[in-house]
Amino acid sequence: MAESPLPSPTPHPDPLPSRERGYGDHESSEDPLHVLRHSTAHLLAAAVMELYPDAKYGIGPPVQDGFYYDFAFSKPISESDLGAIESRMRRIAQEDRPFVKEVMSRHQALDEFRKRGQDYKVELINDKVEGDEVTVYRTGDFLDLCRGPHVRSTKELKAFKLLRVAGAYWRGDEKQPQLTRIYGTSWPSAKELEEHLKFLEEAEKRDHKKLGKDLKLFMVDERVGPGLPLWLPAGATIRRELERFIVDEELARGYVHVRTPDVARLDLYRQSGHAKLYAEYMYPPIRFEDGEELELRPVNCPHHIVIYQSELRSYRELPLRIAEIGNNWRYERSGTLIGLNRVRMFALNDAHIFCTPDQLMDEVKSSIDLALYFSRVLGIDEFSYRLSTRDDAKEKWLGTEEQWQVAEAALSEALESMGQKYERGVGEAAFYGPKIDFQVRDAHRREFTNSTVQVDFQLPERFDLEFVAEDGSRQRPVMVHRGAAGSMERLFSYLIERYVGAFPTWLHPVQVVVIPITDAERDYAKRVVERLRKAHLRVEIDDRSERMQRKIRDAQARKVPYMAIVGGREAESEHVNVRDRAGGQTDEALEAFVERVAEEVAERRR
Template sequence: MSDVRVIIQRDSEREERVVTTGTTAAELFDGERTVVAARVGGELKDLAYAVADGEVVEPVEISSEDGLNILRHSTAHVMAQAVQELHPEAKLGIGPPVRDGFYYDFDVEKPFTPEDLKAIEKKMQEIQKRGQRFSRRVVTDEAARDELADEPYKLELIGIKGSASSDDGADVEVGGGELTIYDNLDAKTGELCWKDLCRGPHLPTTRKIPAFKLMRTGGAYWRGSEKNPMLQRIYGTAWPSKDELKAHLEFLAEAEKRDHRKLGSELDLFSIPEEIGSGLAVFHPKGGVIRRVMEDYSRKRHEEEGYEFVYSPHATKGKLFEKSGHLDWYADGMYPPMQLDEGVDYYLKPMNCPMHNLIFDARGRSYRELPLRLFEFGTVYRYEKSGVVHGLTRARGFTQDDAHIYCTKEQMADELDKTLTFVLNLLRDYGLTDFYLELSTKDPEKFVGSDEIWEEATATLKQVAEKQGLPLVPDPGGAAFYGPKISVQCKDAIGRTWQMSTVQLDFNLPERFELEYTGPDGTKQRPVMIHRALFGSIERFFAVLLEHYAGAFPAWLAPVQAVGIPIGDAHVEYLQEFAAKARKQGLRVDVDSSSDRMQKKIRNAQKQKVPFMVIAGDEDMEHGAVSFRYRDGSQENGIPVDEAIAKIAKVVEERVQV
């Protein structure tokens, strides 16, 4: 047999190796148990792939992003096999890996029950132990149709091969037009156990699946279209080790405890009444307090930074959004028009920037006024499909803390630097500290303006972002149609990443609106526009903070900062006087004068996550004092009333957690 030379690439190290013709990637990495696939010439391949002369081969570790996707996609196949062994009538949809797991869609007569999931998971464990081999083979369209004649959804995918993309979840080999089927073969006899139309790659065998669990079921329209049949989707998760699976399940349990929708109900903060509609929230008194405090502090900080407050209506004539370009580029995210004024179309506004441009253009502007920083808590409306609406984090009506800064080109870099620094510092004030930045660049299919303008704007944003000393991650094609942006990505208390503030640099809308200012030489010049949303939206930021703090807000944000708990009825009036005195200093203090026993009052305050419990009995009254009980159960006794109020006020002023 002849020899072939291959290059094994490991990070920055390269090793040339001479092997015999027909050597597989599995043989190249023999003994490396964590390697589950290979990347050859930039393409992922099964370990059964036979390497060719001159190829560069990289090992793919199971814990890498690609390795996890391969693990999870392989587990999805095992799940689909288990479903069809238990429910032979089930027709196959698609089964891709997703963040932290996988799913597979099935057409079945009845929805899956929790008992069904237990049986499917047990069958999966049996298949995993059998050590079935995943085997790839190339087939023609005609052969695939013959083999999968009983799978109508797979037949549809065969018909769209070559035009399908990973975005629609089509589990087929596309691009080069090659169609592949993966067989699950018996480890001992090589007999076919199950097969699926799939582009791969896969693990070598089912025994390479270390740990998995089925999570839940749900409905999903075939290929995401409401015009198609509703299928039953089973979600699962798979990990490189049982310890990692256990950690993930513990994380999910903690995330469930922190779910803002659950906490919003338990703490009586907000609701989304069915009578109003999905994605449209109302804030209850306690939630209203938190929101007001958030907004008031933000207003104060904006005033200190030289922002001016404006207000704009909720609806406008469609001509304004034609001028801005939103009707060309963003119509799918807007509510349908309302026919008013003899056939004139009006739209609920999806964003505030066109109206702020009209404020800038309402009179002549001088270079001496720039930078002009306009700020608004502006409520906007976006048509989100019901399947993506999620509490306060993905809503149909929400209030943006929206700012638009108009400056000269010479001021642009400095203003961007000040804006990003201001944004990060204000987020830190609310208790968020773990950030990285993302630079979103032009979508080549969706943009306005010249390439030169985009290049200049992108380079400027990149320089500004790098000055912060935070990690900077590229987001190719993620920009809005009018300009590139920096997004502040923030990790919460349990490590989840949320997109927070955005800063966008825009040369195009000033051009479309013909905005001008008079320069030092008397000539008319075009301003540069910076779009900036600090919270993203008040509602979403509220939800993020609620989950970050698990409802236990720091005292300055807590709706009730202290609750008086009398030991007996004789102590109620004393604590009411304490509360009245504290309220005069701007503190939010209640007294629990209910008929409940003291211990139940303490439990109620703990459930409501009140920062300070102020307890008083005979001895406290005699000495003009109170006792403090904190969230963690610790207690401090005999604090004079004035000192106790000062202590609460100090914690509130310093915005620290207790």
């Protein structure tokens, strides 16, 4: 298979630590924007402490586009309280209070924070601060454990806004008390603040949930259930095109495609390890009176393994690439569901490559190459790589240290040899092995994994996989799990936002709307429709008794790529007057138009 030239992904603008960190973990950044936002967080805490003297404060770092601060309030607060807090912040900002750095002894600092009843700060000093010196910052009466740096004075904080409140567990731990997090945004100037608020508004309009409803792409209904979207005809059309494209490309690259059931006996997942290590996401098994236990599959791998084992495999057959767009059922916690990005059943563009250890590197590389090819054709031009590795929690992972190292080396080497840059995600691995994740962002700049490539030595062992080697001996294959285009749901969600509903012609649910100007052109319009259909294009006729302007407006709202407008002149000359969704207008012979659109579709131009 051809290794196409690899484009480097465009890095995300201003990448920030993806995970919130406690004092001591988070970098004390010199970045002026971070300093500004961090200082605004202190300002927020100062205002909160004036208004709610018995509140306890946790941590307050800068984050993407802004900052937050966590508090424990004696009485819960809500978004309606933010106005008052913000006014108090402005007042303090006006007062021109300096940010004063002080270094205290450990003992002195503990004493200070104890005196103020700030238990969380005391805990942080005890757990996180090493040595005997503790750096604190004072802003008027407000005292915070902090490395800084900060702006000189509160007066430099001019363009900020509190956005929302949310619950957040202390130190990111579900077992710890939940604090009230206040999010805000802060910028050097009012103009930038304005622009950012504008961006948030725009993001709202691009949101796939909104467009999905407006363009009738998909829906959710509580009678069906949360996290279980229904693909409407328009959305299903796009999905069908995507699936055809994906499957055809995989077949061309030496994959075989299979179809396997959405359920299997629970024992299969006992053997794979999912029943134990993945239990929290699995639906309760369906139990029958005769003792049968069927499980909705959370992953496809065991089914594909069964197919692998349906014959004695020779080294000559390897690599064997078994692919399927298979449904995966995962009972995600209700609070985590997000539109199409996080659902309870999704269809994964999945494949399992069974190969010899020698073939591993090539298979990893070609998996990456395939993901890049899909990205290029589909227009996924903003993503970053994450090499997801295990952490030290022994009970979470299968296999030996050494196997993990080999697998990880294969992945990082593959990336490096392809000249790709990546970040590390410690603790983000699958339980059976490390993976390369392709991270994309949604309209609100939230990061999601779409494509993924994983190396696995565990499942081959658990299922005792083998192949017959050249010398006749039985050997163990390695597995590569890969989702090249990711899940259909996430992919779709990404594409909706990427194109703001104006999908490339090959994907668009309706490629051409034929608009007769008066009833006199109806017959000709119908012939135009037939001609376009014959070229396998998706066509509609708009012969409502409405004015042409109205029909154009409606087609435009649906972001239909082409409007073929036919009046007397066109009917006379076998022409169509074509208006595209960008507003361009041309007059052309019907045949020329058919040919040109068919070609655009065939080439999957965007």
